[in-house]
Structures are given as structure tokens and as C-alpha cells.
Amino acid sequence: MKTTAPSTSAPPSGPVPWSSSNSPSAGPHTSRDAQNPYANLLDFHGKRAVELGAGCGAAGMGLYLLGLTDIVLTDIPAVMPALKHNLKRNKPVLGKTVKHAIVHWNKAADQAKSLSPPYDVVYIEETVGPLVSTMEALVKDDGVVLLGYQLRSPEAHQLFWEMCERVFVIEKVPHQDLHPDYAYEEADVFVLRKKQKGGPTHDAAPDSV
Numbered sequence: 495m496k497t498t499a500p501s502t503s504a505p506p507s508g509p510v511p512w513s514s515s516n517s518p519s520a521g522p523h524t525s526r527d528a529q530n531p532y533a534n535l536l537d538f539h540g541k542r543a544v545e546l547g548a549g550c551g552a553a554g555m556g557l558y559l560l561g562l563t564d565i566v567l568t569d570i571p572a573v574m575p576a577l578k579h580n581l582k583r584n585k586p587v588l589g590k591t592v593k594h595a596i597v598h599w600n601k602a603a604d605q606a607k608s609l610s611p612p613y614d615v616v617y618i619e620e621t622v623g624p625l626v627s628t629m630e631a632l633v634k635d636d637g638v639v640l641l642g643y644q645l646r647s648p649e650a651h652q653l654f655w656e657m658c659e660r661v662f663v664i665e666k667v668p669h670q671d672l673h674p675d676y677a678y679e680e681a682d683v684f685v686l687r688k689k690q691k692g693g694p695t696h697d698a699a700p701d702s703v
């Protein structure tokens with residue numbers, strides 16, 4: 495995937511790929527590993543997604559190539575020039591211009607999607623609440639949030655998992671089930687499902703919470 499950034503006034507976090515943006519590629523490839531317990535869940539064919547905090551778009555473009563029917567890559571206005579640049583640059587590989595949109599977490603859209611993957615977006619304590627609210631607003635009751643996660647800020651980490659535990663059942667994908675070529679030791683992949691009344695409440699938020 496080609497990801498370069500034109501010179502813009504965008505914040506430094508957006509226009510470069512962060513390490514967790516490799517996470518979708520670390521998901522199991524069903525054709526290669528049908529025994530993988532996450533093979534069905536992470537078979538993206540026929541599914542739709544919204545990526546929150548897409549940055550330069552590496553994760554979203556990777557997910558699209560893994561079979562998603564539809565994906566919208568979202569971020570704040572300042573990041574759009576870099577994101578659009580990369581989507582245009584990769585159009586020959588992607589086969590079309592993948593959709594993009596401005597979604598500010600403080601203004602969560604009232605729309606339901608089947609899958610909502612944010613990658614490496616938990617790094618500022620102040621934005622944790624809006625991010626969790628946006629995840630909750632966008633994901634359908636039977637959908638999942640696929641989260642690529644790396645600890646960046648202890649304060650944001652603590653708050654993020656406390657808030658997630660109130661809303662979601664949290665499942666960590668074991669590293670042994672991730673693709674060895676793309677998995678990073680420091681980055682994890684989590685599957686978050688909305689808590690249902692009478693449904694399972696056990697979860698696997700990081701131990702340090």
C-alpha cells in the first residue's frame with residue numbers, strides 16, 4: 495500500500511501510518527487458515543465498515559482489499575488532503591476510489607453500520623469519551639468494533655477500557671491467531687460487541703485496567 499502525505503497543516507498523527515494500522519492484515523486469512531477460530535468473524539467479504547481516525551488510510555485500504563463490500567474512511571478535516579491523496583494514489587490497486595468522509599467523534603453520526611474498525615486512535619485522554627460514544631453510535635447491535643490497539647498514554651488507556659467495559663463485551667484476539675507476517679508484539683487486535691440484556695458479560699480488557 496502506498497502512503498505518502500502531501501505537505502499540509504494536518505496534525506502530525508494523521509498523515510503517517512501508525513503501527514496498529516497493520517492490524518487488519520494481521521487478521522487471519524480464511525483461505526489460508528480455515529481452522530482459525532476468528533476466520534469467520536474476520537472474513538470481510540460482504541461486510542460494510544466505517545473506519546474512525548483513518549489517518550493516511552492504510553488500515554482501511556487493507557480491509558477493503560481483504561474483501562469488504564463497502565468502507566468509508568473517516569477523519570477530521572485537516573487530515574482529508576493526505577487521506578484523499580493516498581486513496582487517489584492507490585486507486586489502480588483498489589479498483590475504485592474508496593469512500594471517505596469527515597466524522598468528528600464529538601459529533602457521532604446517528605447511523606448504523608455492521609462493522610466499525612478504529613486503528614491506533616486511543617492516545618489522548620480528552621478524546622476517549624467522544625471516541626467510545628462514536629463507536630457505540632455507529633455499530634449495530636449485532637455488529638462488531640474491530641480495534642487495532644497499542645498503549646500510547648496510560649491515562650487514555652485506563653479511561654478508554656473503563657468506558658468500553660460499560661458498553662461492550664471485549665475479546666482480545668490471541669497473537670497466535672494473527673497473521674505472523676503482520677502482527678506486532680506491542681499491538682493487539684480486539685473485538686468489541688455491544689452488551690446485550692441477558693447476554694454474556696465476561697470480557698478481556700487489558701489486565702492493567
Ligand SMILES: C[S@@+](CC[C@H](N)C(=O)[O-])C[C@H]1O[C@@H](n2cnc3c(N)ncnc32)[C@H](O)[C@@H]1O
Nearest residue numbers: 507508511512515547548549570598599613614
Ligand atoms: C494516531 S492516528 C492513527 C491513524 C491511523 N488509524 C493509523 O493507525 O495509522 C489517530 C487518528 O485519529 C484522528 N482523530 C483524533 N481525534 C479525532 C476526533 N476527535 N475525531 C475524529 N478523528 C480524530 C486523527 O486525526 C488521526 O488521524
